[in-house]
Amino acid sequence: MNWDWVVSNSHQITAALLQHVQLVGLSLLFGFLIAFPLALLAVRWPRLYGPSLAITGVMFTIPSLALFILLMPFTGLSMATSLIGLTLYTLLILFRNIVQGLRGVSPIVREAARALGYTPARRLFAVELPIALPVIVAGIRIAAVTIIGMVTVTALIGQGGLGQLFITGFTLSFATPLIIGFMLSVALAVTVDLALVGLLYCLTPWQRGVH
Amino acid sequence: MPLTDDHRQRDRAEDRDTHDSSAIVFEGVTKRYSDGTVAVESLDLTLPAGELTVLVGPSGCGKTTTLRMINRLETLSGGRLLIGNRDVMSVDATLLRRQIGYVMQHSGLFPHKTIADNIAVVPRLLGWDKKRIRERVAELVELVGLDEALAKRYPHQLSGGQQQRVGLARALAADPPILLMDEPFAAVDPIVRAHLQEEFLSLQRRVQKTIVMVTHDIDEAMKLGDRVAIFAQGGKLAQFDTPARLLSAPASDFVIDFIGADRELRRLALERLDSLELDAGLTAPRDEIVARARSYLQQAGSSGIVVLDEHRAPLGWLDWETLKHADDRARIDSLPLKPWRHRLYMHDNLRSALNALISAPGEVMPVLNDQGRYLGVIDQLQLTRRLS
Numbered sequence: 001m002n003w004d005w006v007v008s009n010s011h012q013i014t015a016a017l018l019q020h021v022q023l024v025g026l027s028l029l030f031g032f033l034i035a036f037p038l039a040l041l042a043v044r045w046p047r048l049y050g051p052s053l054a055i056t057g058v059m060f061t062i063p064s065l066a067l068f069i070l071l072m073p074f075t076g077l078s079m080a081t082s083l084i085g086l087t088l089y090t091l092l093i094l095f096r097n098i099v100q101g102l103r104g105v106s107p108i109v110r111e112a113a114r115a116l117g118y119t120p121a122r123r124l125f126a127v128e129l130p131i132a133l134p135v136i137v138a139g140i141r142i143a144a145v146t147i148i149g150m151v152t153v154t155a156l157i158g159q160g161g162l163g164q165l166f167i168t169g170f171t172l173s174f175a176t177p178l179i180i181g182f183m184l185s186v187a188l189a190v191t192v193d194l195a196l197v198g199l200l201y202c203l204t205p206w207q208r209g210v211h
Numbered sequence: 212m213p214l215t216d217d218h219r220q221r222d223r224a225e226d227r228d229t230h231d232s233s234a235i236v237f238e239g240v241t242k243r244y245s246d247g248t249v250a251v252e253s254l255d256l257t258l259p260a261g262e263l264t265v266l267v268g269p270s271g272c273g274k275t276t277t278l279r280m281i282n283r284l285e286t287l288s289g290g291r292l293l294i295g296n297r298d299v300m301s302v303d304a305t306l307l308r309r310q311i312g313y314v315m316q317h318s319g320l321f322p323h324k325t326i327a328d329n330i331a332v333v334p335r336l337l338g339w340d341k342k343r344i345r346e347r348v349a350e351l352v353e354l355v356g357l358d359e360a361l362a363k364r365y366p367h368q369l370s371g372g373q374q375q376r377v378g379l380a381r382a383l384a385a386d387p388p389i390l391l392m393d394e395p396f397a398a399v400d401p402i403v404r405a406h407l408q409e410e411f412l413s414l415q416r417r418v419q420k421t422i423v424m425v426t427h428d429i430d431e432a433m434k435l436g437d438r439v440a441i442f443a444q445g446g447k448l449a450q451f452d453t454p455a456r457l458l459s460a461p462a463s464d465f466v467i468d469f470i471g472a473d474r475e476l477r478r479l480a481l482e483r484l485d486s487l488e489l490d491a492g493l494t495a496p497r498d499e500i501v502a503r504a505r506s507y508l509q510q511a512g513s514s515g516i517v518v519l520d521e522h523r524a525p526l527g528w529l530d531w532e533t534l535k536h537a538d539d540r541a542r543i544d545s546l547p548l549k550p551w552r553h554r555l556y557m558h559d560n561l562r563s564a565l566n567a568l569i570s571a572p573g574e575v576m577p578v579l580n581d582q583g584r585y586l587g588v589i590d591q592l593q594l595t596r597r598l599s
Binding site: 108109111112113114115116117118119122127130131204205206209 | 282284305306307308309313315317319320321322323324325332333336365367368381
């Protein structure tokens with residue numbers, strides 16, 4: 001561990017961390033924006049569920065490096081390439097959990113909302129989504145932690161946040177950047193996970209003491 | 212009083228003269244599902260405003276579908292359904308539902324909302340201001356007999372009976388003229404159910420809504436309904452009448468079967484003792500002496516005598532066997548009297564009377580006025596005659 005290197009490269013480390021956070025945040029956001037309407041369609045028309053699950057599942061199983069290489073001819077060594085790739089990886093988990101969360105809303109509760117005069121949109125946002133929230137957030141947590149690890153791979157196409165520290169360490173045969181990159185990556189995953197747990201706790205006072 | 216009873220009753224009286232705004236009229240209503248099953252077939256039925264109508268029948272008889280067509284949870288396949296003069300199919304379904312209270316079998320409360328927020332659902336949908344909603348919720352919590360402290364809790368923290376009360380409060384929140392109830396008491400245990408039914412009846416006496424309730428329980432139907440509609444399989448109406456008329460003049464064998472073998476006992480439950488002529492009976496004051504009591508009995512040819520205390524409350528039955536061997540000069544209250552285990556008042560029903568008679572000494576039962584004074588006796592023969 002060479003602390004002098006850490007101090008003299010603190011700018012580079014901070015920039016790598018910020019880029020890492022940015023890539024994770026944006027890919028989760030885009031992933032959610034795609035998975036959410038898709039999940040609504042699959043809940044409304046159950047026949048869509050199987051095919052949607054198959055497609056997002058196939059995307060999840062493509063080796064990450066292969067995916068980035070596949071995208072390169074279209075988007076080059078840009079942030080778009082890594083964002084598209086990372087976003088595709090979040091889809092399966094987010095889609096599956098949003099569908100499960102919405103399906104988990106008791107038909108009796110849904111019927112009550114209808115009978116009391118909720119419009120379909122209001123029913124979705126005021127009743128079904130809040131009740132589905134714990135399952136949806138569980139999905140976001142898994143997706144976030146998965147993506148935080150995966151971002152490092154995008155260093156190979158010139159992106160990669162903390163992954164760049166790995167490459168630096170590897171090319172210089174120098175352990176400090178590797179250790180820093182690893183520790184920050186783990187710390188980020190733990191922080192994000194805890195933050196999501198805390199957020200869910202605040203948003204679902206009704207869940208406390210249920211089990 | 213939250214629901215301004217006087218005002219409402221005046222309104223209803225005027226309504227009756229003109230046209231009831233909350234009467235529900237089925238005109239040849241049919242419900243056919245896409246697979247061809249007919250749930251309800253050309254139903255003609257008028258549910259009067261301000262009354263509690265119970266829809267009852269075996270499962271699959273279309274009673275629930277009938278209920279659900281009123282607030283358009285089910286769409287009509289044919290015929291017309293009018294509320295007041297308004298065809299429900301001409302009204303926006305969402306707006307219609309906000310004007311009709313709905314209570315479900317399993318309370319159907321929103322698990323993520325507090326009790327207060329659950330009750331406030333319809334007023335919020337209707338855009339009431341916050342102050343008005345808060346006041347209304349407080350009124351309703353009291354009206355349905357909930358502890359105020361529960362208002363901030365969540366549904367899963369309440370018992371089944373409490374949840375059912377919240378469900379009722381939620382349905383009544385915007386003071387709708389019509390209340391639909393789908394097996395509202397079926398999911399609570401029998402003791403709580405009986406209690407909720409009683410409370411619900413007294414609530415209905417105060418609020419006088421047009422209520423339509425579905426149940427599969429004929430006892431509940433007879434107990435709660437001003438009128439009962441009995442459905443037969445395939446959505447056909449077998450009979451629509453008051454409970455008393457259903458028992459005394461059933462329209463078909465199906466109705467007789469459905470009401471059950473204990474139809475006669477049910478009839479007894481619907482009639483009160485003051486509808487009978489009491490027998491004066493043979494009585495003696497407690498300070499009477501044995502010799503005189505004996506001669507009363509011999510003259511009347513009775514097997515015993517009702518002994519009364521100084522307030523004319525019955526002390527017990529004195530039978531011939533006991534009198535026969537007693538000392539002539541003894542006061543009759545020094546002899547072993549047989550007390551009655553039950554007390555019967557003029558406002559009790561004939562079913563309670565029969566129950567009391569089964570264990571009554573001397574096979575007669577004294578009947579009391581509200582002050583507990585003796586009025587006369589009844590025996591089983593009178594009840595039997597009443598039924599035939």
